[in-house]
Amino acid sequence: MTAATTFRYEQLAxxxxxxxxxxxxxxxxRVPSVRTLSIRHGVSMSTAxxxxxxxxxxxxxxxxxxxxxxxxxxxxxxxxxxxxxxxRAKASTVSISGAVAALLEYSSNRAFIPFGCAVPxxxxxxxxxxxxxxxxxxxxxGARYNVYGPPQGELSLRGEIAKRAMRVEHMLxxxxxxxxxxxxxxxxxxxxxxxKPGDTIAVESPTYMGLLHTLEMLGLKAFELPVxxxxxxxxxxxxxxxxxxxxxxxxxxxxxxxPLGSAMSEADKRALLAVLARYDxxxxxxxxxxxxxxxxxxxxxxxxxxxxANTIYCSSFSKSLAPGYRIGWITARGRTQRVIERxxxxxxxxxxxxxxAVAEFLASGAYDTHLRSVRRVFQDNLVHMARVVEASFPxxxxxxxxxxxxxxxxxxxxxxxxxxxxxxxxxxxxxxxxGDVFSASRRFRNCLRLSAGHGxxxxxxxxxxxxxxxxxxxLAQ
Amino acid sequence: MTAATTFRYEQLAxxxxxxxxxxxxxxxxRVPSVRTLSIRHGVSMSTAxxxxxxxxxxxxxxxxxxxxxxxxxxxxxxxxxxxxxxxRAKASTVSISGAVAALLEYSSNRAFIPFGCAVPxxxxxxxxxxxxxxxxxxxxxGARYNVYGPPQGELSLRGEIAKRAMRVEHMLxxxxxxxxxxxxxxxxxxxxxxxKPGDTIAVESPTYMGLLHTLEMLGLKAFELPVxxxxxxxxxxxxxxxxxxxxxxxxxxxxxxxPLGSAMSEADKRALLAVLARYDxxxxxxxxxxxxxxxxxxxxxxxxxxxxANTIYCSSFSKSLAPGYRIGWITARGRTQRVIERxxxxxxxxxxxxxxAVAEFLASGAYDTHLRSVRRVFQDNLVHMARVVEASFPxxxxxxxxxxxxxxxxxxxxxxxxxxxxxxxxxxxxxxxxGDVFSASRRFRNCLRLSAGHGxxxxxxxxxxxxxxxxxxxLAQ
Numbered sequence: 001m002t003a004a005t006t007f008r009y010e011q012l013a014x015x016x017x018x019x020x021x022x023x024x025x026x027x028x029x030r031v032p033s034v035r036t037l038s039i040r041h042g043v044s045m046s047t048a049x050x051x052x053x054x055x056x057x058x059x060x061x062x063x064x065x066x067x068x069x070x071x072x073x074x075x076x077x078x079x080x081x082x083x084x085x086x087x088r089a090k091a092s093t094v095s096i097s098g099a100v101a102a103l104l105e106y107s108s109n110r111a112f113i114p115f116g117c118a119v120p121x122x123x124x125x126x127x128x129x130x131x132x133x134x135x136x137x138x139x140x141x142g143a144r145y146n147v148y149g150p151p152q153g154e155l156s157l158r159g160e161i162a163k164r165a166m167r168v169e170h171m172l173x174x175x176x177x178x179x180x181x182x183x184x185x186x187x188x189x190x191x192x193x194x195x196k197p198g199d200t201i202a203v204e205s206p207t208y209m210g211l212l213h214t215l216e217m218l219g220l221k222a223f224e225l226p227v228x229x230x231x232x233x234x235x236x237x238x239x240x241x242x243x244x245x246x247x248x249x250x251x252x253x254x255x256x257x258x259p260l261g262s263a264m265s266e267a268d269k270r271a272l273l274a275v276l277a278r279y280d281x282x283x284x285x286x287x288x289x290x291x292x293x294x295x296x297x298x299x300x301x302x303x304x305x306x307x308x309a310n311t312i313y314c315s316s317f318s319k320s321l322a323p324g325y326r327i328g329w330i331t332a333r334g335r336t337q338r339v340i341e342r343x344x345x346x347x348x349x350x351x352x353x354x355x356x357a358v359a360e361f362l363a364s365g366a367y368d369t370h371l372r373s374v375r376r377v378f379q380d381n382l383v384h385m386a387r388v389v390e391a392s393f394p395x396x397x398x399x400x401x402x403x404x405x406x407x408x409x410x411x412x413x414x415x416x417x418x419x420x421x422x423x424x425x426x427x428x429x430x431x432x433x434x435g436d437v438f439s440a441s442r443r444f445r446n447c448l449r450l451s452a453g454h455g456x457x458x459x460x461x462x463x464x465x466x467x468x469x470x471x472x473x474x475l476a477q
Numbered sequence: 478m479t480a481a482t483t484f485r486y487e488q489l490a491x492x493x494x495x496x497x498x499x500x501x502x503x504x505x506x507r508v509p510s511v512r513t514l515s516i517r518h519g520v521s522m523s524t525a526x527x528x529x530x531x532x533x534x535x536x537x538x539x540x541x542x543x544x545x546x547x548x549x550x551x552x553x554x555x556x557x558x559x560x561x562x563x564x565r566a567k568a569s570t571v572s573i574s575g576a577v578a579a580l581l582e583y584s585s586n587r588a589f590i591p592f593g594c595a596v597p598x599x600x601x602x603x604x605x606x607x608x609x610x611x612x613x614x615x616x617x618x619g620a621r622y623n624v625y626g627p628p629q630g631e632l633s634l635r636g637e638i639a640k641r642a643m644r645v646e647h648m649l650x651x652x653x654x655x656x657x658x659x660x661x662x663x664x665x666x667x668x669x670x671x672x673k674p675g676d677t678i679a680v681e682s683p684t685y686m687g688l689l690h691t692l693e694m695l696g697l698k699a700f701e702l703p704v705x706x707x708x709x710x711x712x713x714x715x716x717x718x719x720x721x722x723x724x725x726x727x728x729x730x731x732x733x734x735x736p737l738g739s740a741m742s743e744a745d746k747r748a749l750l751a752v753l754a755r756y757d758x759x760x761x762x763x764x765x766x767x768x769x770x771x772x773x774x775x776x777x778x779x780x781x782x783x784x785x786a787n788t789i790y791c792s793s794f795s796k797s798l799a800p801g802y803r804i805g806w807i808t809a810r811g812r813t814q815r816v817i818e819r820x821x822x823x824x825x826x827x828x829x830x831x832x833x834a835v836a837e838f839l840a841s842g843a844y845d846t847h848l849r850s851v852r853r854v855f856q857d858n859l860v861h862m863a864r865v866v867e868a869s870f871p872x873x874x875x876x877x878x879x880x881x882x883x884x885x886x887x888x889x890x891x892x893x894x895x896x897x898x899x900x901x902x903x904x905x906x907x908x909x910x911x912g913d914v915f916s917a918s919r920r921f922r923n924c925l926r927l928s929a930g931h932g933x934x935x936x937x938x939x940x941x942x943x944x945x946x947x948x949x950x951x952l953a954q
Binding site: 097100101104105108117119121122123125126127128130131132134135136138139142143144145146147148149150151180181182184185188192196197210213214216217218219318322323324325326340341342344345346347348349350351352353354 | 574577578581582585594596598599600602603604605607608609611612613615616619620621622623624625626627628657658659661662665669673674687690691693694695696795799800801802803817818819821822823824825826827828829830831
């Protein structure tokens with residue numbers, strides 16, 4: 001990305017981060033007031049404030065009410081950030097299904113300590129009120145809803161989703177929303193609506209293993225783009241790719257990409273969209289973690305910046321409310337009809353009662369209260385987990401600093417073998433996700449992902465400690 | 478099909494049918510006893526009995542307890558059977574999605590008299606006990622089941638499905654069953670597991686419009702096979718096709734094909750499987766109407782005859798119990814892993830609570846009682862509907878004699894335009910399915926399908942009468 005496309009607040013944020021990294025600004029130090037920053041750098045008050053809030057969202061600064069912004073305290077041990085992934089020379093044919101299926105099977109086995117699958121524990125999600133809504137709808141209106149619903153989904157649910165989308169400047173009418181069986185079906189519909197077998201899809205590296213598996217089953221190739229562990233996709237690398245290769249679509253996380261947990265700034269999102277517009281390449285965005293932000297406010301999805309002209313938005317309630325209900329959605333503006341046709345062809349329509357229950361839950365206003373509590377739990381879990389990782393893993397370990405979601409990404413030295421660690425860990429009753437399933441070209445074998453989606457307790461803490469011990473032992477050999 | 482592959486009882490059944498058709502055996506006449514038939518034709522008692530039971534299943538004979546078999550009374554007006562469809566010279570690229578989507582939209586509009594969509598009315602299905610099971614599971618165990626279930630589906634449900642399959646000699650273990658979002662997803666998984674875009678799939682003509690739509694979305698071609706309105710697929714034509722064309726798979730109804738409602742005899746099923754085995758072509762069978770038989774016992778699916786070696790079985794509870802729950806399943810023996818991989822890629826897993834509820838409902842034994850009642854209602858509906866059709870439609874109308882399911886297929890003279898009738902009928906608040914959506918090459922424009930899935934009442938009766946009147950008016954012009 002060129003300087004011309006970087007917004008002023010991003011440049012300032014970079015400057016302050018550098019001052020912290022080189023020790024000019026010490027942990028705990030109060031940074032200059034917003035007014036001082038504004039005067040000193042010749043920017044408006046709002047740009048100065050935006051600079052600090054961006055750094056707060058990234059966990060670099062903390063805000064103290066009525067006092068100002070401070071440099072965040074480093075955590076125990078202060079593991080460095082993972083490296084930025086390198087670019088690939090060409091698109092990869094994906095062959096990952098066996099590894100994904102095996103991992104899912106281990107992850108669903110309750111005997112293992114559950115760091116494997118990025119799914120929150122049902123107990124932790126506390127979906128009582130939603131379950132009661134489902135029970136009520138089934139008892140009172142079971143016969144009425146025992147029909148094929150419209151392929152597009154129940155109108156009441158589409159209306160609630162459209163209302164919520166407005167809050168992040170994603171302007172929707174209920175007619176723009178298509179209900180899906182989770183975000184996975186949304187991604188399948190999006191990919192089949194814009195690409196045909198043999199086409200290339202640009203993806204983040206590392207990226208969500210399920211996306212890679214879907215690409216494989218649809219006969220699509222993956223082009224892996226470099227991703228910065230805090231800033232997200234390297235927009236310059238994307239521009240270079242599109243200048244030289246035919247790419248049918250990009251499939252990126254909107255926020256808190258899995259497994260890194262980073263978020264792109266608004267400036268970078270706009271720059272990325274400008275590059276895509278130049279080459280007329282559609283973007284499929286997966287915002288499934290978007291509601292699980294740790295910063296001040298929910299970051300906007302890409303679609304909020306381009307109005308959906310060439311962006312297909314996919315999300316679900318699976319990470320924040322109800323993985324067991326399988327309710328996701330997709331919005332595709334000019335391609336809505338293509339998406340509905342595919343929904344009809346692949347699964348006809350969704351189950352009606354779960355849609356009615358989720359619509360009622362959303363209409364009650366309970367989702368916001370629920371999200372506040374869930375976000376706090378995930379953030380606390382990650383703080384705990386990071387602390388224990390820093391105390392137990394080899395000192396060379398690098399660790400992500402997620403600003404949302406509930407997964408942690410660890411990078412060990414190049415020769416480390418997370419597959420060997422995986423086999424050892426399973427013997428000790430611990431499951432996690434080895435790094436290579438996050439890459440179409442099976443990179444990241446020295447990395448691993450830990451999910452913090454279960455309530456923190458001694459068993460979980462002990463699991464992280466023992467995993468760190470196993471990693472130390474492997475490195476010492 | 479050559480005589481050598483036709484079983485003895487089929488030959489005898491043909492002989493008796495001919496004697497009825499030419500008036501040798503009059504309606505209401507008692508046919509010779511089983512013993513007499515056995516002696517006269519030199520066949521075993523069991524073959525003689527099977528002959529009569531086959532004719533009973535086809536509605537040609539009726540059995541009277543302690544008395545014997547009688548020639549069934551002709552219905553009022555006695556409309557002739559529809560013609561056997563002709564063979565096509567080549568495979569067709571399918572382009573039907575717009576017509577299917579439009580029809581579904583009209584069909585889901587409760588303002589219209591509902592002859593359009595082959596879906597039973599929720600009130601008629603009386604799913605109270607199932608809904609209560611869902612409500613109970615949601616209230617008591619919502620948190621426990623608020624997880625991603627296994628992609629293959631809940632073990633308890635797979636176990637119940639395997640148990641029921643045994644009754645029709647479909648030998649299964651729970652590990653052979655994969656739960657899907659209705660039969661539509663089952664068909665999608667089956668098709669993508671055995672075919673790639675551009676491949677040809679052999680289908681019945683006429684066939685289920687949803688299958689054609691799925692073929693179109695997957696980029697598959699359809700080869701339309703002739704179907705006899707009582708005996709089903711022309712096995713000889715299938716043999717000729719496979720001898721000359723590369724066909725990736727066949728996709729046929731197991732029983733009571735939609736829209737004809739006919740059933741193949743066991744002899745014909747075996748002969749068909751022998752032809753497929755000769756050319757090593759897999760069969761995808763859709764048994765979604767199988768539980769809705771009007772004869773003595775549930776006809777077996779194809780898979781019961783070949784043990785599943787090269788047969789993929791698809792079904793659901795949507796026609797008989799719970800269209801709103803979206804629970805189907807697929808069994809694919811040697812291809813189970815391929816099917817699970819695709820389920821995982823396209824929709825990850827099914828909603829858990831609806832699976833738990835259906836499993837509990839099946840385990841309670843309530844499904845058999847439920848089916849007995851639903852079958853009687855559908856058969857009564859069809860008798861009513863056929864009577865009113867014969868009284869109101871033009872005398873040249875030909876009409877199917879369904880032996881299961883709940884749809885009726887009407888064929889009018891060649892120049893009749895069911896699309897024009899459709900437009901007129903909509904103006905009068907009546908919806909039905911025009912014939913051309915049942916063909917990849919848009920044949921059957923002179924035909925139409927009426928669904929009898931709603932409880933019979935004056936509104937429904939009046940709808941059939943007015944539709945018949947409209948058809949008469951069009952023909953008179």
